[in-house]
Amino acid sequence: MDIAFLLQGLDTNNTLGVIPVMVGPVAGLLPLIPAILAAIGGVLVSLFKPTMIKRLFMMAWSQKLIVLPIILVLAGSVTGGVMAYRHFNQPVVEDVGSVEKGSMEWSMFRGSPDRRGYVPGDYEDPAHGATVWNYSDTFTLGGEAIKTFWSSPAVMGNRVYVTSSGNSKGRGSILSLDADTGKLVWAFNDGGSYRNTFSSPTVSGRYLAVGEGIHTTRDARIYLLDLEESEKQRKGVKIWDQRTESHVESSPCIADGRVYVGAGDDGTYCLDVNPDEQGKAKVIWRLTGEKYPDCETSPVYHEGRVYFGLGVGGHAVVCVDAATGEEYWRIDTPYSVFSAPSISNGKMYFGMGHGNFIFTAEELREIMRQKMRDEGKSEAEVEAAYNAFKLTGEVWCVDLETQNVDWKYTVGRTVLGTIAVDDDRLYFGSHDQNLYCLSTDGELQGRLRAPAAIVSGPSVGKDLVYTVTMNGFLIGIDKTHMEEVWKVYLGSQSYSSPAVARGHVYIGSNNNGLLAMGEPGRLALPPIWGGRQGGVGRGGNMDDSVLALEGVQSWAYAEREDAEDKTSPVELTSSAALLENQFYIGYRQGPIKGLLSLTDSPDPLSPRATRNWLAKSTNAVTLSAAATADAVLFVDGQTGDEGRALHCIDPKTGAERWQLPVEADASGIFNITYEHLLISDRANGLSLIDLSSATAAEPRVLWQAAIGRVKGEAIISGELVFAALAESDELVALDAWTGEVVRRQKLTAAAGTGPVLIEDQLWVGQQDGLAAYPLVNTDSRRVLRAETGSLVGKLSVPEMSRIVGLNSDNEVVVVDIFTDQAGGDDSAEGMTVADFAPTKELTVKRLPGVKNGIAPLVTRAGLLYVTDGMIKRYDFSSGEDENWLVIRASWPGDVLTAPVMAKGRIYFSTSKRGLLCARDKVEQRN
Numbered sequence: 001m002d003i004a005f006l007l008q009g010l011d012t013n014n015t016l017g018v019i020p021v022m023v024g025p026v027a028g029l030l031p032l033i034p035a036i037l038a039a040i041g042g043v044l045v046s047l048f049k050p051t052m053i054k055r056l057f058m059m060a061w062s063q064k065l066i067v068l069p070i071i072l073v074l075a076g077s078v079t080g081g082v083m084a085y086r087h088f089n090q091p092v093v094e095d096v097g098s099v100e101k102g103s104m105e106w107s108m109f110r111g112s113p114d115r116r117g118y119v120p121g122d123y124e125d126p127a128h129g130a131t132v133w134n135y136s137d138t139f140t141l142g143g144e145a146i147k148t149f150w151s152s153p154a155v156m157g158n159r160v161y162v163t164s165s166g167n168s169k170g171r172g173s174i175l176s177l178d179a180d181t182g183k184l185v186w187a188f189n190d191g192g193s194y195r196n197t198f199s200s201p202t203v204s205g206r207y208l209a210v211g212e213g214i215h216t217t218r219d220a221r222i223y224l225l226d227l228e229e230s231e232k233q234r235k236g237v238k239i240w241d242q243r244t245e246s247h248v249e250s251s252p253c254i255a256d257g258r259v260y261v262g263a264g265d266d267g268t269y270c271l272d273v274n275p276d277e278q279g280k281a282k283v284i285w286r287l288t289g290e291k292y293p294d295c296e297t298s299p300v301y302h303e304g305r306v307y308f309g310l311g312v313g314g315h316a317v318v319c320v321d322a323a324t325g326e327e328y329w330r331i332d333t334p335y336s337v338f339s340a341p342s343i344s345n346g347k348m349y350f351g352m353g354h355g356n357f358i359f360t361a362e363e364l365r366e367i368m369r370q371k372m373r374d375e376g377k378s379e380a381e382v383e384a385a386y387n388a389f390k391l392t393g394e395v396w397c398v399d400l401e402t403q404n405v406d407w408k409y410t411v412g413r414t415v416l417g418t419i420a421v422d423d424d425r426l427y428f429g430s431h432d433q434n435l436y437c438l439s440t441d442g443e444l445q446g447r448l449r450a451p452a453a454i455v456s457g458p459s460v461g462k463d464l465v466y467t468v469t470m471n472g473f474l475i476g477i478d479k480t481h482m483e484e485v486w487k488v489y490l491g492s493q494s495y496s497s498p499a500v501a502r503g504h505v506y507i508g509s510n511n512n513g514l515l516a517m518g519e520p521g522r523l524a525l526p527p528i529w530g531g532r533q534g535g536v537g538r539g540g541n542m543d544d545s546v547l548a549l550e551g552v553q554s555w556a557y558a559e560r561e562d563a564e565d566k567t568s569p570v571e572l573t574s575s576a577a578l579l580e581n582q583f584y585i586g587y588r589q590g591p592i593k594g595l596l597s598l599t600d601s602p603d604p605l606s607p608r609a610t611r612n613w614l615a616k617s618t619n620a621v622t623l624s625a626a627a628t629a630d631a632v633l634f635v636d637g638q639t640g641d642e643g644r645a646l647h648c649i650d651p652k653t654g655a656e657r658w659q660l661p662v663e664a665d666a667s668g669i670f671n672i673t674y675e676h677l678l679i680s681d682r683a684n685g686l687s688l689i690d691l692s693s694a695t696a697a698e699p700r701v702l703w704q705a706a707i708g709r710v711k712g713e714a715i716i717s718g719e720l721v722f723a724a725l726a727e728s729d730e731l732v733a734l735d736a737w738t739g740e741v742v743r744r745q746k747l748t749a750a751a752g753t754g755p756v757l758i759e760d761q762l763w764v765g766q767q768d769g770l771a772a773y774p775l776v777n778t779d780s781r782r783v784l785r786a787e788t789g790s791l792v793g794k795l796s797v798p799e800m801s802r803i804v805g806l807n808s809d810n811e812v813v814v815v816d817i818f819t820d821q822a823g824g825d826d827s828a829e830g831m832t833v834a835d836f837a838p839t840k841e842l843t844v845k846r847l848p849g850v851k852n853g854i855a856p857l858v859t860r861a862g863l864l865y866v867t868d869g870m871i872k873r874y875d876f877s878s879g880e881d882e883n884w885l886v887i888r889a890s891w892p893g894d895v896l897t898a899p900v901m902a903k904g905r906i907y908f909s910t911s912k913r914g915l916l917c918a919r920d921k922v923e924q925r926n
Helices: 027-049 051-063 064-088 228-231 361-374 378-387 691-695 919-926
Strands: 126-135 154-156 159-163 172-178 186-187 200-205 205-212 221-226 238-243 253-255 260-261 270-273 282-287 300-302 305-310 316-321 327-332 342-344 346-354 393-399 406-410 418-420 426-430 435-440 446-450 462-469 472-477 483-490 499-501 504-508 514-520 551-557 577-579 583-589 592-600 608-617 624-630 633-634 645-649 656-661 670-672 675-680 685-690 698-704 710-717 718-725 728-735 742-745 753-757 761-766 769-774 784-786 791-799 802-807 811-817 843-845 860-865 870-875 881-886 898-903 905-910 914-918
Touching: 027 051, 126 462, 126 472, 126 483, 126 504, 154 200, 154 499, 159 514, 159 685, 172 728, 186 228, 200 253, 205 228, 205 361, 221 228, 221 260, 221 270, 253 300, 300 675, 305 346, 342 418, 346 791, 361 378, 406 435, 426 462, 435 462, 446 583, 472 504, 483 514, 499 761, 551 881, 551 905, 577 624, 577 898, 583 608, 592 698, 624 670, 633 670, 656 675, 656 870, 670 710, 675 710, 675 870, 685 691, 685 710, 685 718, 710 791, 718 753, 742 784, 753 802, 761 791, 811 860, 843 870
Parallel strands: 753 791
Antiparallel strands: 126 514, 154 159, 159 172, 172 186, 200 205, 205 221, 221 238, 253 260, 260 270, 270 282, 300 305, 305 316, 316 327, 342 346, 346 393, 393 406, 418 426, 426 435, 435 446, 462 472, 472 483, 499 504, 504 514, 551 914, 577 583, 583 592, 592 608, 624 633, 633 645, 645 656, 670 675, 675 685, 685 698, 710 718, 718 728, 728 742, 753 761, 761 769, 769 784, 791 802, 802 811, 811 843, 860 870, 870 881, 898 905, 905 914
């Protein structure tokens, strides 16, 4: 049963607009001025004959001391009202930088036909949910702040373009803001007459197009502004506007010098960007609302054609000629189509269903039933219509060449937001509180359960997809595995779709302004692998990938060295160092030892590793290498081996640039930053090397410090170097410029790991557990400890509130350090550090059964650890400990090295298959 007629006009009593309220005494006088003047004019016309004028003038002159002040007051009131009106409609432009050219145009809703809502650039995806800035529109009559932004922002260069909505008069503005600071560049509200809208600006070249009005508006306008003049004059400059006979909630599309936009029940318009001779808009063609009812969706232009959906009463998607408006085809649908069509690789994707921003499908069904009863329909008719009303929503894929519906995918409730297409994956939200990921073949790849309905379109960045729930949560999600990475509350509901650019998420809220959220993890710096498990505080995760729910073996590498030994088995003796798709791993085959360079294939359909070179060494390589784009560094041998060295290798050729001797009794443990290399190259001390010399013919040693035997990695932070000493049980701080000891702190027990620095505390793994020492006032008597058992190896810090380590009982320990640390008495006399305990116990989770003391792979969301016959996955947030990948001694053999990860792929050495790559089952299948 077609129920479209039953849903017509349901929102007439649920408009999002509000009753106008005037503010202030002058503003209160303004609406009365036209009526007063008209009344006075009528009296003058009817009464003022020449004789009457003369008599009135003589009377006024005789009473001039009374009449003159009254005239001056009235004149001042009128003048002040006009001045106030003009004042409140002038933007308070702030000091902002000049406009930058964008890397792409935002010429249609969500930026492009794939509707990703994403601007590529040199920034990483926003990795934290911090508020960068938020903006409330004060460019309105009376200076009332507008905090409602239903529209979705467009980002081009360093400008954000958006519309505000919702002051007390139902008015808003078209705004240009500085993308980095949130400062106002210019504003436009057409003299205070621009109305509330869902329409979002689109930008192409010098043009900005946008609509106005919400569903009950019957005479909305389409606007075209001149961006170049607006930027120069620091105020919005209008080229033309076109009045319609309905609302323009649709967002325009600009292509080939034309503006295409839906106007609700007034159909679809095509307008020339150039005005006519009178400076007015030129309508090239218009499709009437009688044949094309409820043109709500934002059109998409593709190869000379325009595609759009029809809502209530229309139930179709339509393709028309962009030049003439002639209809090529339409496909009828069982539901209203409010989801703007997306196009990629010759396919069109769109969603549909019952439900909108105001009502759920269940509520609409109840409204329909009550309306039919009010109209006197029989109960049988009512129940038949009620039972035929589907609550589900659907996503369709249409082949643009054949117009065939390739597939349909059913979800729990309506799909209102646009579908974002990213290569071979589709992302969309639904009223059923899920964000879905489908393949372009219509197969479910994953979904994330959200806190509330999702009514807007997601934005898809490099690694994350961003969605906003109706109740105001902005969520960053790993787009491969559909796992939540971060979530932040916007402070109010939101109908806006996010835009990702410049390392931030730009999003409108219903009552908290326009917000710039999230900071990039860092700028897109060159990749670096800092040493053991990636460096200090790292846990083997090169690029902050999110762990798959379950793994599967992908490929293995155990190639033999052909030149000298064709019979001996290959052993891979260290954890891999990863840099993009390059691997550096310890290699041994009979007498041949060294560091092997491999490349992983980026093609998931033909996964394999290829050999690049082997840098030979005197001893076997058991410590992880370090790597940058310019150099690979490794230490051969173990404590007790003679002839050891730190080797610097050309990453392209494998040729050795230089060596630095490492004493036989030294640990040889080292790590690098972008500027320095710290190494325990001697039994009783450290050396600091300038990393820029890694591309030179010899190393540049900045200093050598004989401070005693160093436990684990030393770390450099600012102008200090910190190290834990194994024999004197001390923490020492050295001047990073000279290597001189500037501070010593006695430990409560022998160190088992090197230190990690979190804010103002140094954390060290000790024989009696994890301990924290204040960075400042290190003679303090206060210490914080966690009962973890005797810690060994190194500490990983996946986030600031958590530390992961391995103890001597072969347990992975996860310590929640987000604890009140105000205990202790710094002024106590005659006490030792050991006499003090924390006021609250730190939460410690123990994961037993770690095989052979192999360090875990640690990510922000969870970790992998090796047990007998299994690699297990532990989730930090849920506390779930599940099997991840079966590893048996019979095949592929025992795990020999700590697993490491890059781009969601896990690498570790095994006794029978060499280097093994494990992947997510979903990636492997596709």
